[in-house]
Amino acid sequence: MSESDRDDGPSRRKVLECMTWVGTGVLWTVAGGVPHSLGIMGEAAAAEAKGLTFLQISDSHVGFDKPANPNALGTLEEAIAKVNAQPQKPAFMIHTGDISHLSLDSQFDDADRIISQARLDVHYVPGEHDFLDADRKLYLQRYGRGTKGAGWYSFDANGVHFVGLVNVFDLKGGGMGDLGAKQLEWLEDDLKGRSASTPIVLFAHIPLWTIYPEWGWGTDDSAQALTYLKRFGSVTVLNGHIHQVMQKVEGNVTFHTARSTAFPQPAPGQGPSPGPMKVPDDQLRKMLGIANVTFKQNEQRLAIIDSPLKS
Amino acid sequence: MSVAKSQSNTMRSALVAAALGAATAGLLAAVVLPGFAQTTPQPAAGAIAIDNFTFTPQTLTVKAGTTVTWTNRDDIPHGIASDNNAFAKSKALDTDDSYSFTFTTPGTYKYFCYVHPHMTGTIVVEPNG
Numbered sequence: 001m002s003e004s005d006r007d008d009g010p011s012r013r014k015v016l017e018c019m020t021w022v023g024t025g026v027l028w029t030v031a032g033g034v035p036h037s038l039g040i041m042g043e044a045a046a047a048e049a050k051g052l053t054f055l056q057i058s059d060s061h062v063g064f065d066k067p068a069n070p071n072a073l074g075t076l077e078e079a080i081a082k083v084n085a086q087p088q089k090p091a092f093m094i095h096t097g098d099i100s101h102l103s104l105d106s107q108f109d110d111a112d113r114i115i116s117q118a119r120l121d122v123h124y125v126p127g128e129h130d131f132l133d134a135d136r137k138l139y140l141q142r143y144g145r146g147t148k149g150a151g152w153y154s155f156d157a158n159g160v161h162f163v164g165l166v167n168v169f170d171l172k173g174g175g176m177g178d179l180g181a182k183q184l185e186w187l188e189d190d191l192k193g194r195s196a197s198t199p200i201v202l203f204a205h206i207p208l209w210t211i212y213p214e215w216g217w218g219t220d221d222s223a224q225a226l227t228y229l230k231r232f233g234s235v236t237v238l239n240g241h242i243h244q245v246m247q248k249v250e251g252n253v254t255f256h257t258a259r260s261t262a263f264p265q266p267a268p269g270q271g272p273s274p275g276p277m278k279v280p281d282d283q284l285r286k287m288l289g290i291a292n293v294t295f296k297q298n299e300q301r302l303a304i305i306d307s308p309l310k311s
Numbered sequence: 312m313s314v315a316k317s318q319s320n321t322m323r324s325a326l327v328a329a330a331l332g333a334a335t336a337g338l339l340a341a342v343v344l345p346g347f348a349q350t351t352p353q354p355a356a357g358a359i360a361i362d363n364f365t366f367t368p369q370t371l372t373v374k375a376g377t378t379v380t381w382t383n384r385d386d387i388p389h390g391i392a393s394d395n396n397a398f399a400k401s402k403a404l405d406t407d408d409s410y411s412f413t414f415t416t417p418g419t420y421k422y423f424c425y426v427h428p429h430m431t432g433t434i435v436v437e438p439n440g
Contacts, residue, residue: 066386066406068386101388102405128427132388132403134402171425173392173394173421173422173428174428174431213429215364216428216429273363273364273365275364275385275387276386
């Protein structure tokens with residue numbers, strides 16, 4: 001391996017390859033908009049970036065009604081209203097799991113009713129709260145069409161390769177999130193033969209980097225998954241689960257977690273447990289929200305802008 | 312799912328256990344007071360609280376034949392699963408829901424929360440008498 005291929009940054013060759021692609025222009029705005037190319041980042045940004053726009057929401061926990069937020073359905077509705085209020089419409093949304101709180105049919109129904117008001121295609125991955133029905137089949141019945149295993153899949157949009165992974169199925173005692181050998185094998189195969197200049201977006205519920213193992217905030221076998229991504233010039237990993245924004249950049253990989261639309265959780269180790277955190281009513285909406293992700297021209301990394309429901 | 316029989320809420324299992332207790336030994340107190348139950352001939356009961364993503368006590372030692380009841384005191388659902396499927400998995404336990412299982416065979420049973428698998432606990436079942 002040459003000096004320039006090490007993890008501390010992309011090689012010059014890789015950057016150039018990615019720049020070639022960036023030249024086609026991509027703007028991710030995870031807050032909404034029409035799939036024409038302009039606007040949300042202002043005139044200057046709009047002039048240099050165009051193409052794909054998508055949005056991430058996460059952890060809607062429909063059915064949650066405890067003190068931390070007695071009306072999680074209501075705040076999901078506010079999040080979708082925020083999407084609809086954007087001047088542009090994104091090409092699609094991703095939802096990074098915990099759609100429901102208890103995997104009840106009625107909770108999935110309510111979530112679908114609200115989320116569909118954005119009139120966007122939604123690419124889901126499940127959270128652990130979406131596999132709580134006894135047979136663990138409701139999630140896959142609703143959202144699993146065309147997926148493999150416990151619901152993993154990939155798709156392409158405007159030259160970007162998206163991979164939705166499942167790390168909340170059949171978890172092992174004492175462990176954290178888990179992808180499993182079968183899914184890892186599929187992922188390796190899925191990425192094989194793709195050009196290193198293809199921007200990759202991986203999304204999954206539990207973070208694919210270890211944030212706080214004492215609370216299970218990580219994925220046991222994520223390092224294996226990331227070895228398959230080393231040769232790619234631009235990799236973005238989008239997760240939920242921890243109900244707060246965190247970001248880390250490691251070489252060619254940007255890791256990012258999104259806010260919940262339901263309730264906040266404490267910063268790692270800053271509470272007695274990772275459970276729902278009750279904050280003063282006027283603070284709640286500052287801690288819930290959605291995320292804007294922008295791929296600016298001449299930059300290898302996605303710029304991610306998180307938007308709270310209220311600032 | 313096959314575990315439906317072993318699912319019950321606290322009240323129900325307490326009533327069933329109480330009926331059993333009254334019928335067999337007449338020791339109602341043994342059923343109602345878990346601490347007392349552990350030192351009393353069966354039927355016996357053991358209790359595990361789930362609070363702040365922790366099982367308390369972390370290790371519970373009981374005599375064979377004891378019914379162990381987990382109760383979720385968190386604002387988030389949890390679920391009980393045995394490490395090696397040695398006993399039936401619970402359904403998802405919402406706030407204040409309980410799950411009971413009667414351990415008849417001596418041994419060490421490691422379990423975890425299948426929603427948050429970093430949460431673990433152990434039940435040691437000792438031979439009766």
